[in-house]
Amino acid sequence: MAFVEQLISNLLYGAILGSVYGLATMGLSLIFGVLRIVNVGHGAFIMVGAFIAYWMFILYGIPPLISLFLAIAVGMAIGLAIYMLVVKRLVDAPELASLLAMFAIGIFIEEFAKQIWGADYVGYSWEIGGVSMLFTEVPFTKLLAFASSIVIAAVVYVWFRKTKIGKAVRAVVEDREGATTCGIDVSRIYALSFSLGIGLTVLSGVLVTLFTPVGINVYMGGEYTLKAFVIAVLGGLASPWGAFYAGFIFGLIENGSYTLLGLIPGVEPFGLTRFLSSVVLMLVLLVKPTGLLGGE
Amino acid sequence: MLNVKDLQSGYGEMQVLWDIDLEVKEKSITVILGPNGAGKSTTLKTIFGTLKPWNGRIEYIGQDITFLPPHKKVELGMTLVPEGRHLFSNMTVKDNLYMGAYLKRAEERFEDSLELVYSLFPRLKERESQKAGTLSGGEQQMLAIARALMTSPNLILMDEPSQGLAPKLVKEVFETILKLKDEGLTILLVEQNVFASLEISDYAYILHEGKIAFGGTVDEVKESEEVKRAYLGV
Amino acid sequence: EQQPTTPSGEGKVETLYFGAPISLSGKFAEEGKASLEGMKIAAKWINDHGGIKVGDVTYNIEIKAYDDESKKENVQSLIERLATVDNVKFILAPYSSGLTLAAAPIAEKYQVLLNSHGGASDYIFEQGYYYVVQTLSPASRYQTGFLDMVKAKDPDAKRLALVYEDGEFSRAVHEAAREYAKQLGFEIVYEKTYPAGATDLSPILNELKAANPDVLIGGGHFADGQLLAKQLAELKIDLKAISILVAPTFTSFYEALGNKAEGIAGPAQWEVGVKYSPEAAEKLGIEWYGPTQEEFLSAYKEAMGEEPPYQAAEAAAAVLSYAKAIEKAQSLDPAKVREAMNDLEFMSIYGVWKIDPETGKQIGHEMVIIQWQNGEKKIVWPESAANAEPCYPMPTWDEKEGGATCGS
Amino acid sequence: MLLKLEEVTKRFGGLVAVNSVSLEIDEGEKVGIVGPNGSGKTTLYNVISGVYAPDGGRIFFEGKEITNLPAHERTKLGIARTFQVPRPFGSATVRENVAIGAMFGRANAGVDEALEMADRYLEMVGIYELREKEAKLLTPLEKKLMELARALAMKPKLLLLDELLAGMNPQDINRILDLINKVKEEENIATIAMVEHLMHAITKFAERVVVMHQGSKLIEGPTMEVLNHPKVVEVYLGEKLKIG
Amino acid sequence: MRNYTPLVTLLLIYAVMIAIGQGIQGMWQPIMLVIFYIAVGQALNIFLGMTGYVNFGYVALLGVGAYGMAVALGYYTDLGLIPALTLGFILAILLAFIVSMVVGGIALRLRGAYFAIATIGVNEGIKYLILGGKIWGGSSGIVLSGILRKAYGAETMRFLSTVFADAGLIVVAILSGVITMYILNSRLGYGLIALREDEDAAKVMGINVRRYKQIAFVISCILAGLIGATAWTLKLTYVFPQDVFAINYTVEAIVIVMLGGAGTLLGPVVGGLIYALLKYYLTIAFPGMQLLILAPLLIIVILLFPEGVVGYLAKAARGTRFEKFVR
Numbered sequence A: 001m002a003f004v005e006q007l008i009s010n011l012l013y014g015a016i017l018g019s020v021y022g023l024a025t026m027g028l029s030l031i032f033g034v035l036r037i038v039n040v041g042h043g044a045f046i047m048v049g050a051f052i053a054y055w056m057f058i059l060y061g062i063p064p065l066i067s068l069f070l071a072i073a074v075g076m077a078i079g080l081a082i083y084m085l086v087v088k089r090l091v092d093a094p095e096l097a098s099l100l101a102m103f104a105i106g107i108f109i110e111e112f113a114k115q116i117w118g119a120d121y122v123g124y125s126w127e128i129g130g131v132s133m134l135f136t137e138v139p140f141t142k143l144l145a146f147a148s149s150i151v152i153a154a155v156v157y158v159w160f161r162k163t164k165i166g167k168a169v170r171a172v173v174e175d176r177e178g179a180t181t182c183g184i185d186v187s188r189i190y191a192l193s194f195s196l197g198i199g200l201t202v203l204s205g206v207l208v209t210l211f212t213p214v215g216i217n218v219y220m221g222g223e224y225t226l227k228a229f230v231i232a233v234l235g236g237l238a239s240p241w242g243a244f245y246a247g248f249i250f251g252l253i254e255n256g257s258y259t260l261l262g263l264i265p266g267v268e269p270f271g272l273t274r275f276l277s278s279v280v281l282m283l284v285l286l287v288k289p290t291g292l293l294g295g296e
Numbered sequence B: 001m002l003n004v005k006d007l008q009s010g011y012g013e014m015q016v017l018w019d020i021d022l023e024v025k026e027k028s029i030t031v032i033l034g035p036n037g038a039g040k041s042t043t044l045k046t047i048f049g050t051l052k053p054w055n056g057r058i059e060y061i062g063q064d065i066t067f068l069p070p071h072k073k074v075e076l077g078m079t080l081v082p083e084g085r086h087l088f089s090n091m092t093v094k095d096n097l098y099m100g101a102y103l104k105r106a107e108e109r110f111e112d113s114l115e116l117v118y119s120l121f122p123r124l125k126e127r128e129s130q131k132a133g134t135l136s137g138g139e140q141q142m143l144a145i146a147r148a149l150m151t152s153p154n155l156i157l158m159d160e161p162s163q164g165l166a167p168k169l170v171k172e173v174f175e176t177i178l179k180l181k182d183e184g185l186t187i188l189l190v191e192q193n194v195f196a197s198l199e200i201s202d203y204a205y206i207l208h209e210g211k212i213a214f215g216g217t218v219d220e221v222k223e224s225e226e227v228k229r230a231y232l233g234v
Numbered sequence C: 001e002q003q004p005t006t007p008s009g010e011g012k013v014e015t016l017y018f019g020a021p022i023s024l025s026g027k028f029a030e031e032g033k034a035s036l037e038g039m040k041i042a043a044k045w046i047n048d049h050g051g052i053k054v055g056d057v058t059y060n061i062e063i064k065a066y067d068d069e070s071k072k073e074n075v076q077s078l079i080e081r082l083a084t085v086d087n088v089k090f091i092l093a094p095y096s097s098g099l100t101l102a103a104a105p106i107a108e109k110y111q112v113l114l115n116s117h118g119g120a121s122d123y124i125f126e127q128g129y130y131y132v133v134q135t136l137s138p139a140s141r142y143q144t145g146f147l148d149m150v151k152a153k154d155p156d157a158k159r160l161a162l163v164y165e166d167g168e169f170s171r172a173v174h175e176a177a178r179e180y181a182k183q184l185g186f187e188i189v190y191e192k193t194y195p196a197g198a199t200d201l202s203p204i205l206n207e208l209k210a211a212n213p214d215v216l217i218g219g220g221h222f223a224d225g226q227l228l229a230k231q232l233a234e235l236k237i238d239l240k241a242i243s244i245l246v247a248p249t250f251t252s253f254y255e256a257l258g259n260k261a262e263g264i265a266g267p268a269q270w271e272v273g274v275k276y277s278p279e280a281a282e283k284l285g286i287e288w289y290g291p292t293q294e295e296f297l298s299a300y301k302e303a304m305g306e307e308p309p310y311q312a313a314e315a316a317a318a319v320l321s322y323a324k325a326i327e328k329a330q331s332l333d334p335a336k337v338r339e340a341m342n343d344l345e346f347m348s349i350y351g352v353w354k355i356d357p358e359t360g361k362q363i364g365h366e367m368v369i370i371q372w373q374n375g376e377k378k379i380v381w382p383e384s385a386a387n388a389e390p391c392y393p394m395p396t397w398d399e400k401e402g403g404a405t406c407g408s
Numbered sequence D: 001m002l003l004k005l006e007e008v009t010k011r012f013g014g015l016v017a018v019n020s021v022s023l024e025i026d027e028g029e030k031v032g033i034v035g036p037n038g039s040g041k042t043t044l045y046n047v048i049s050g051v052y053a054p055d056g057g058r059i060f061f062e063g064k065e066i067t068n069l070p071a072h073e074r075t076k077l078g079i080a081r082t083f084q085v086p087r088p089f090g091s092a093t094v095r096e097n098v099a100i101g102a103m104f105g106r107a108n109a110g111v112d113e114a115l116e117m118a119d120r121y122l123e124m125v126g127i128y129e130l131r132e133k134e135a136k137l138l139t140p141l142e143k144k145l146m147e148l149a150r151a152l153a154m155k156p157k158l159l160l161l162d163e164l165l166a167g168m169n170p171q172d173i174n175r176i177l178d179l180i181n182k183v184k185e186e187e188n189i190a191t192i193a194m195v196e197h198l199m200h201a202i203t204k205f206a207e208r209v210v211v212m213h214q215g216s217k218l219i220e221g222p223t224m225e226v227l228n229h230p231k232v233v234e235v236y237l238g239e240k241l242k243i244g
Numbered sequence E: 001m002r003n004y005t006p007l008v009t010l011l012l013i014y015a016v017m018i019a020i021g022q023g024i025q026g027m028w029q030p031i032m033l034v035i036f037y038i039a040v041g042q043a044l045n046i047f048l049g050m051t052g053y054v055n056f057g058y059v060a061l062l063g064v065g066a067y068g069m070a071v072a073l074g075y076y077t078d079l080g081l082i083p084a085l086t087l088g089f090i091l092a093i094l095l096a097f098i099v100s101m102v103v104g105g106i107a108l109r110l111r112g113a114y115f116a117i118a119t120i121g122v123n124e125g126i127k128y129l130i131l132g133g134k135i136w137g138g139s140s141g142i143v144l145s146g147i148l149r150k151a152y153g154a155e156t157m158r159f160l161s162t163v164f165a166d167a168g169l170i171v172v173a174i175l176s177g178v179i180t181m182y183i184l185n186s187r188l189g190y191g192l193i194a195l196r197e198d199e200d201a202a203k204v205m206g207i208n209v210r211r212y213k214q215i216a217f218v219i220s221c222i223l224a225g226l227i228g229a230t231a232w233t234l235k236l237t238y239v240f241p242q243d244v245f246a247i248n249y250t251v252e253a254i255v256i257v258m259l260g261g262a263g264t265l266l267g268p269v270v271g272g273l274i275y276a277l278l279k280y281y282l283t284i285a286f287p288g289m290q291l292l293i294l295a296p297l298l299i300i301v302i303l304l305f306p307e308g309v310v311g312y313l314a315k316a317a318r319g320t321r322f323e324k325f326v327r
Ligand SMILES: Nc1ncnc2c1ncn2[C@@H]1O[C@H](COP(=O)(O)OP(=O)(O)OP(=O)(O)O)[C@@H](O)[C@H]1O
Pocket: B011, B014, B016, B034, B035, B036, B037, B038, B039, B040, B041, B042, B043, D137, D138, D139, D140, D141, D167
């Protein structure tokens, strides 16, 4: 019946959307986890990624999947520069001082981008067809976004958990002074984590364009910042893959609950799905105050 | 092995150390004694590089290391067991030890170091997969020493390693330090436990209000009633 | 301040400032930029054509603009600055209904005129502000022309669906359109909104597909409008006609969607290629004022390097209306100028300008409907302004995938 | 009887940190608590002061059951403690730190009164001249002294000291012990329990000693008797005490 | 040794601002803009500065306050002006109180950043509840000027949206400052500082941390509600959900508190002055470029004064005769 069919196709789209939400949050979590910096300028970096995808496609016809590599490289370079110029000097300052700095940096990037790219909405169209599955049509571009999100998240997970440098990052998080006595160059770990976090964020901006190819605009990031924050908490904040996992759940809730909320008369079900995700967030935190995958 | 000349340092605007001269001989135990607040910890922190020296020169195995960052010093075989332990609280005991062997040089000797550490502190082996933050105070102190050993150092700076340990363990820690010396390590120790540390040390410095008030062999300290009365309160 | 400039033989020449708190940053930056340029072109045209004559003084117009960052707090302090420090009596309202509404109480307080060229919502003019007038067509009229057009082309198209952004502007547009559609005999088979900033509309579109509509109207702003079109294509929801707010009027809409944009229509306040001209004015028996379409187009292109969007034209029209009204009132007193506006009627590049004396709401101007045909944005409605026939029904998504366009 | 524990147990996961410990402390006593590292001394303090809820057993203070009372209410009843690793309120001044103790402890002083009390207790422990310094800038020792002043300012009936003397030199240790004895008399803090590994301090201070071992109470009794008990020597001291 | 002298500094600053606003043409709205930013900073500071917890849902409280006033004025015009206004203030306070009690009750069990970001959920939740549930006009909001004009006449409406709204905001701003000063000098203040620094130790020190956090949270939220009611509803005469739940106000409030110095009385005042004036004059001087210039300036200020300008000044003044006046 139609109800079930719609529910299933909504969940399918929710999962795809969620994977990109998740990826768009990982960088935020990484930076918070290691440096305790709340990157309120998050969205600006997503915007940079979106523009990279756009220009690569328009100027050279390079498909977004290839641009991912460029995006992470550019992102890491920007991240490193910001770290060296600003963040490094605020490592020992009160936590919120860096929030202010990231706020200013976010504004700066947006305004700078506006000077060179203008405030217009732009977009591109990468058409590679689609497939009919589970009662609905899904374009290949979205499936690719889905698959690459998962691959990237997995790579980050392995890097973090299994490599020595990944473990060093954790050690620095735990105790900076202790890490120095082990011979870990704390400043390098910070620089690396910060630039990787920005790199991942810029990269996720590329994948975002597979969803809203024409929504590319210098101010497009705000929406994602907000969502990423919520997802980050749901996932346990300091844990990048927790963020990924939570993004997934978030996408499912947002899209999945639509069909059910539509049964209530006299309301706007799509708006209520957002309300519901906030409620779910609060409930999760009530039961498990450190988020779904948070430590103790 | 370690040669410190005219070292000055402090926090913010406040100078704590004034022209510190000291020397640590290879394969010896050198202890720095002195009242609280004299600047003992500050000396160790400045030598290790957690604090930037204001002035002076630090030489280690013939190299000028005055302004090297700490991790470079670890690479050269120096490490610090800091006051307050600074363990990775949410990581397991094993992972803490693993992090100790972070540098390539140490990683190559991981197995040997681990064996040494577990033989010195069998209790750590029992608690291998417990999170460091939940260890008792004494266990944490053992882990801090053990982690330092994992860097396979030549010179260990230790800031009050016996603090907070049960009497039986205090004895063990001092014995361990002696054993480490036998293993060929050099130790620069800061201690409050005057008697026990003089027992095991070869050389002693007495720090008073940020200046070296006395330096010499342990026997010299023991013989000088004046030093003992004036600076050690015994 | 009004400083004397080159005094000439017959009378003094002075500079008259029109104030403009406009968005050069923030979410309305693009629209703001275009509006400002439109104002400047109009001002220049007026100055080049003898300025405004009041008594024996000739006034040259200059636009005094500040960036409001698309934020309501800034609008208020900037209006005050314009009214007091800069002594401006005539203000071109900020872009968007919300900001215009924020400006209104302050303008009213200082009794300066506020001319809305980017605030479409009807309710601004239902609040009883005397000093606030409107140049563009109100929100309630955005989608009505499209419905007229469908009715005219295909009386059998009955099943109408509405899918739009849950914001005050798009809601005002579509609630008015819904009532109008009912009068025309449409059957509303589906109506849902989505929240601003949605990245995936599939939950709604899956339902929409099941409702099996003939015609769809919807949208809100740019990003969601293109998303709506994009996802309609992805989910292969075929309709006979689609009209989306705002988004289709931008060239980047076609650049991004390619021939998927074929046949998609949308309302516009104005469009390059409209036929408002001195001749058309003459036919209607009203006065023409301001640059011709060609003059306006080339001036804008020269300054900005691209074709003007409708925001430029509506802002230009607002400037022209001030000039006209001041000349008519023969006074710089805002109250007198406002009174003169009551029975002012003229045509410009933007179309007819005439307000309801009571509310200040625009009643002379008409929306046009544009449609993407064969890669070009054509004006298809009203017939008097059209430069192409509507493409109806629009090609299906499968046909478009095969390369079909509205021309072929 | 001031404090009474009845078969109190505290577990962390599989680990039983405090295992069915029963303990009584009478008013006016000076009790030493010793035991190997990890034997549960600090955990016992945490359970008494309300930082952790026990997993089993009951706790009474002045005859009233406090097992489920939140920490801050226990403080009001007159239980105060210091921390093994000092926990100053870092960005507040030393004086404010101590005043906070006076305000919220059993003393329940008003702001002005608390600040005056702070000065007095800082003078008493000997760090009066540091009173305008931010607490985080103190050395570990100074922090400990500040914690002592803070605990004293609370005017507790029961004072729990956790390795207060660790890291102090012999001179300071003697000074602080004298101070504690003096305060006990003058300030009417009748009852003090002291966790310490320094035997010369324990023997000098405590009348009675409780020995913990692997979460359980191993033995308790008069100080010298207990410390010379072979089992205590075996698990804790390593060799017989030389002092006393 | 309670010290209320910094209030002298505070009131002096307000006196100067009001004098400038009234005395110099065109300065009134900019001054009101400054005072708006000071007020949001000051109210947030009572919670953020004193407890160290970041309330990312802060703007939601301005939002519900704004709605409280709008509902009273828009739906209860029959009551007459004074009762409707009174009801508006009561509703603003009540809604802020209810929301902060519920949110505090749930979210204050969380620590640090979990709390901070969980509260974003509150903002989003309320916004989408109003939108999705079509409450209080849903996305169409409540537009008041017409209603007010019809009910009470144009003069009264203008008085309300200009003089009364501005005076109301100034009162709320100063009130926030006075409350801050009172708290700083009270047991509450000492308790909050203690829990900000070490919550577990504070508990053992006898502080009922849950209750203290909640008190600070509720006070901060109610003041925020009053700011929303005056600076937004009364002054702008309309309320739209997309507008009053815009997260950038929360971030700006945090920025102001940090610029000036968290936990100080004068911090938000100085932060608000720096932020609003810089922005205003940059706008005049470089329209369209002001943010590009403002951003690096903000970074420089925070690099120079990581603890905020007042935080720095208070330290510098320690031991001098100005000490008493800075806090
Ligand atoms: N982080 C710091 N910031 C500012 N001053 C400090 C800091 N750490 C120590 N000091 C100051 O430096 C001086 C020396 O301290 P240090 O810790 O080196 O003494 P110490 O000899 O190790 O004493 P202890 O026996 O107590 O460990 C003290 O006066 C102390 O106040």
